Amino acid sequence: MTKALPSVSRPATPGFATFDERHHSLLIDGDGEPDFGAIQTSEDFLALKRRVTRFILPATLLFLAWYVTFVLLSAYAADFMSTPLFGTVNVGLTMGFLQFVTTIIITMAYARYSKKRLDPQVEKVRALAETDEELA
Amino acid sequence: MTGANTAINLSVFGIFVLLTLYIVYRASTRNVSASDYYAAGSSFTGTQNGIALSGDFLSAASFLGISGAIAVNGYDGFLYSIGWVVAWLIGLMLIAERLRNTGRYTMGDVMAFRMRQRPVRAAAANATLVISLFYMIAQMAGAGGLMALLLDVHSKVGQAIIIAVVGIVMVLYVLVGGMKGTTWVQIIKAVLLILSVTLLTIFLIGKFGFDMSAMLDRATQKSPLGEAVLAPGVKYGGSDLSKLDFLSLALALVLGTASLPHVLMRFYTVPNAREARRSVVWATWMMAIFYSCTLVIGFGAMALVGTDKITGAPGGENSAAPLLAFQVGGTVLLGIVCAVAFATILAVVAGLTLTASASFAHDVYANVIKHGEADPRDEVRVARITAVCVGVLAIAGGIAANGQNVAFLVALAFALAASANLPTLLYSLFWKRFNTRGTLWSIYGGLTSCVLLIVFSPAISGSKSSVFPDADFAYFPLSNPGIVSIPLSFLAGFLGTILSKEPADPAKQSEMEVRGLTGIGSGLR
Structure with a gap:
């Protein structure tokens, strides 16, 4: 890299x-x-593609799996989900709220990754074809 | 509703309408180009557009509906909000930036990028119009119901007049302001909505000494279901079939959100992919805050107002948030909450009208009828005429559907978007071989299977809460078709592609991939 x-x-x-x-x-x-x-x-574009895939593929699979797990547990493991955790707040409500938290974490991680790793590479690829667009 | 102060409600609402109309008028430019009308000249920042995105997405169904569903069904109501927040990750990572880089005004721009233009654009426009109309009729009918609740308008004629007024104001927004005006309306409304739910939430939680557990404790005492409201299964836990129905709903919520046409179109109002990304980041934060608040508001309403009183009120579940507002803040707060709810309906339908009119004018008129050689001025003129027609249709549909069980229409719009649009978008962005036939098969396959499954579902016939309770042609046992129609659309797109002799256009594919990731060739910076 x-x-x-x-x-x-x-x-x-x-x-x-x-x-x-x-x-x-x-x-x-x-x-x-x-x-x-x-x-x-071109080498630069392939590198950009690799960097994009390296983030979005695992992140997408991860969040979908986590969401599906939550949904399946809600549907088929109601007893587990209603186990109290803090006072009356149970596992299900906590996991639901954690879905919000993980969504925000992945969002911010992607924003950061894009800024640091993707945007500079995009600039590199764009430099390969600085065409008349900028003049027009 | 007890203590409803019609005068206060009407005046707060009236002020909102006048203020927004003035802003829309100021924001409008006289000689609008197609880009101004459809995409506000791509002049919004990511932050502004992100707030508007959340405004587009937070319909009255999410505000009143979700807090009400939580107040009555507890945990099972909360499930909706989770799907709607998580869904933004798909928009963020897979769609927003690529869509901004490859398209100009509509979803059809992206789907038809490397395919034969006319059939694909026609298909994309069909999907957009069907989804938008379903969504819009649900919102309009909701407006009628809301009026019954908030303004004590109980006669059908009175409600029909209100639906018509909502329709006229929304068309005015669109005609005068185009995308720019509509976006400002969304921004104002979203800020009002988020501010009011946040303040209400802080107040509520403070009332219970900032202890969520204490609030839930009190809520369970006030609910006839007791402790069970905090656990899954109140609404969807009955049989294996209802569990499957729930899975199907969950799937449609998470996959449908980022492929709703009016959400997709928002990404064109920003100048480049970076701002498109920033929009989704903002929208995601707004969503997460909003839905965390509705959780508190829902359980707060359960604790302070009581489930029985909510279900007994004229608007049923939907009245939870207004009743709670009245309980804690009297008529003034009730007036504000009601006005915000109206504003929400108004802004969302305006966004939908704009999307539908853009899709017809840009995809059907300019590209299918005029073969891509329409005069841009004519295109905008056609878009405006379409906006009026769509407005009339929505008013008529809203009046006809008034009083019906409309919740399924919203769920249907999500299922439709997830079935017709998402597979097609993902394939055309990520699958090299995908071709015209695959595109058509996945759009129409998803659209028709989804509509057919709904027609033969218990939502339409065969049960007490159906649209036609006396007839019974419910051959499909689930109310939510997503679990069948979404995979079916993926399959149709795959089969259509491999069974077609026509190969994908490699030059166009290169262009789309390079342009999608980098913006080269799009003229965007």
Whole structure:
């Protein structure tokens, strides 16, 4: 993950996006449009994809599993869920409230992760195709 | 309702309407472009949009309905709110940013991105219109019921007039203010709503010495169910079938939220993916706070007002929060709570009207009828005409459904969104091979199976609380179709894709994936 240079990655499948006269490093096609095929296979984009997946896949599976567990326990283990914990507050109410807490935790973790790990990488990929958009 | 002060209720509500209409008028620009009308020129910040998102989502059903459900059913009422909070994680991690980066105005933009435009856009618009209308009719009918409760309007004609007034004001918001005006209405309403429930909650909890356990203790004494209200199973614990029904509901709640068309459309009002993400973060916080408060308000109403008094009141369960407000703050607080509830209905239906009109004008008119070459001005004109038509339909539907058991309509809207939209969105964002036929199969498969299952469910016929209690064609035993129709839609999308000879367009797929993650090519910064 540690790239030494703000390197100009080449597409893994070479052959196109090479003859443009604007700038040799940009992954844009002859009309100045971004060359999406080349960007998609570029090292920087693949790295971005890996980073995205590394967070959202486990996080999504985790929260869905936790929610489904809660729902299943509520439906089929009513006795367990009504065990008192603090005074009259029982396991079910506590777990329900914890769903809120975990939602907030995952939300904030994702916001932080995006800012630190995803946004800079997005900038890197965007730099591959700084096209006319900014001029327009 | 005892002690209802119609004059105070009406004046607080009147002030809200006048104030918001003025703001909507000020926010409007004279020569609106399509982008202004549909997406407020993408000029809102993530924070503003996040508050508006929570406003869009917190309908009167969530405020009055959930606190009432908790006050009567205890734990089983609480389950709704959990699904609705957790659901935002799907919106946050899987949908919001990609949607902002790939689309411009509607859900159809994303679904049709790499598919054949016309059939897919028509399908997306169909799904949007069906879901929005169901949701809207439920809200409008709710407005009628609410009036009966709050203003002592008991005649059907009186309620019909009120439903019509709500409809007219909402269309005005949309016509004058477009997305910008509607968003400001949402923001004002959401702030009012969250402030009032938070203050009410702090007050309530203070009354019990900041001891939740003491409050619950008192609540159980006031409920005919005793300790059982704190445990699962009061409403859904009866038979294996009702447990399955509950699972089905839970599934629809968590998967439907982030695919409701009016929620999706909100993501276009911000300038880029980063702000879209920030919107969801804000919305999630607002939701978590709001639903934690309704938990306290629900049990507080149980403890202070008593379940019997709530179920005996004219509005039944829905009257829990207003009754509680009256109990602790007299007529003034009651007036405020009622006005906030009205404002909620008004703002939510305005958002729905806008979404429906945008979907028709942008997807059907501009892309299906005009093949993507419509003059933007005509497009906005069509959108406005559609908004009026949708308003008329919603008023008519609301009057017809007034007094019916409408709770199922809201649940149905979630099930529909989870069945028709979510599988399609996820496939088109994450599955390379997904193609036009798969898209059509998953949209229509989810939509029709869901509608059919509802038609043949106990919600429509065969039981005392059905729409047609005298007929019996309830061949499907569950009131909530999600557990069948959601997997079915995923399956249909999969089969449609692999059975189609037409391959996915690889160039478009590259563009969509790159653009979805980075925004390259979208013109967004």
